[in-house]
Amino acid sequence: MLEQIEFTTKSIREKTKNFSPEVGIILGTGLGGLVKEITVEYVLSYESIPNFPVSTVEGHSGKLIFGNLGGKNVVAMQGRFHFYEGYTMHQVTFPVRVMKSLGVKTICVSNAAGGMNPDFEVGELMIINDHINLFPTNPLIGKNINELGPRFPDMSEAYNKKLVDLALSIAKEKNIKVSTGVYAGLSGPCFETPAEYRYLWRIGADVVGMSTVPEVIVARHAGLNVFGISIVTDLGVEGKVFNVTHEEVQAVANRQEPKMTLLMKELISRI
Numbered sequence: 001m002l003e004q005i006e007f008t009t010k011s012i013r014e015k016t017k018n019f020s021p022e023v024g025i026i027l028g029t030g031l032g033g034l035v036k037e038i039t040v041e042y043v044l045s046y047e048s049i050p051n052f053p054v055s056t057v058e059g060h061s062g063k064l065i066f067g068n069l070g071g072k073n074v075v076a077m078q079g080r081f082h083f084y085e086g087y088t089m090h091q092v093t094f095p096v097r098v099m100k101s102l103g104v105k106t107i108c109v110s111n112a113a114g115g116m117n118p119d120f121e122v123g124e125l126m127i128i129n130d131h132i133n134l135f136p137t138n139p140l141i142g143k144n145i146n147e148l149g150p151r152f153p154d155m156s157e158a159y160n161k162k163l164v165d166l167a168l169s170i171a172k173e174k175n176i177k178v179s180t181g182v183y184a185g186l187s188g189p190c191f192e193t194p195a196e197y198r199y200l201w202r203i204g205a206d207v208v209g210m211s212t213v214p215e216v217i218v219a220r221h222a223g224l225n226v227f228g229i230s231i232v233t234d235l236g237v238e239g240k241v242f243n244v245t246h247e248e249v250q251a252v253a254n255r256q257e258p259k260m261t262l263l264m265k266e267l268i269s270r271i
């Protein structure tokens with residue numbers, strides 16, 4: 001894996017004339033609009049990057065974008081890899097390893113999620129302050145590569161508190177309604193049954209989705225600071241569980257995306 005990371009990093013550095021990003025951004029379903037705010041310097045399609053998997057889901061166009069956002073050099077993944085697509089955990093999280101190797105210090109992640117918290121509404125923005133890993137596996141399983149991080153990484157502050165507080169103060173300043181809460185990550189691809197949503201709420205999760213947790217685990221293993229935000233695209237609240245479609249998830253995410261974009265952009269400028 002080390003050789004793969006090094007080879008991919010070298011290839012990207014050649015193609016981007018040694019562009020050095022400080023912040024890595026991973027954009028979720030229907031949330032690619034932040035890319036329009038980036039003063040783009042280089043765009044690499046995933047197909048053109050050695051060892052990169054290629055993303056297949058509708059609503060995810062696979063590109064790595066290098067440029068400036070809020071005065072910071074950033075690298076943004078437009079389209080991420082999901083475990084339910086059949087990728088291994090190593091493939092899902094490989095881009096995070098590469099971002100770290102390119103010099104990134106902070107990673108900002110967004111996703112669309114279902115909301116179990118009865119106080120939440122469709123369209124709610126939730127800053128993630130913790131997560132529960134309900135994937136059937138963990139990206140760190142296997143021989144630990146000490147150069148990449150410790151065998152038993154600490155997860156007591158997976159989501160950086162200072163970044164959560166900073167985002168909350170920006171939201172207040174910009175009049176953006178946000179909540180904070182816990183993200184449960186599971187494999188999908190089916191949405192949850194009412195009983196599963198009830199279970200997730202009871203175990204302490206506010207929202208649920210099919211991404212983010214693997215990337216965040218690897219980011220923490222690599223010593224990166226993490227900021228995460230969910231957009232609640234549907235409700236998993238007792239009596240309010242209706243038929244969910246991927247199209248609806250995308251439509252709600254698209255509608256709420258400008259607020260998330262503003263928040264992320266401002267946050268990145270102040271990191």
Ligand code: HPA
Nearest residue numbers: 112113114208209210249
């Ligand atoms: N469950 C899981 N993933 C999701 C959901 C959901 O309800 N909504 C958007 N992504």
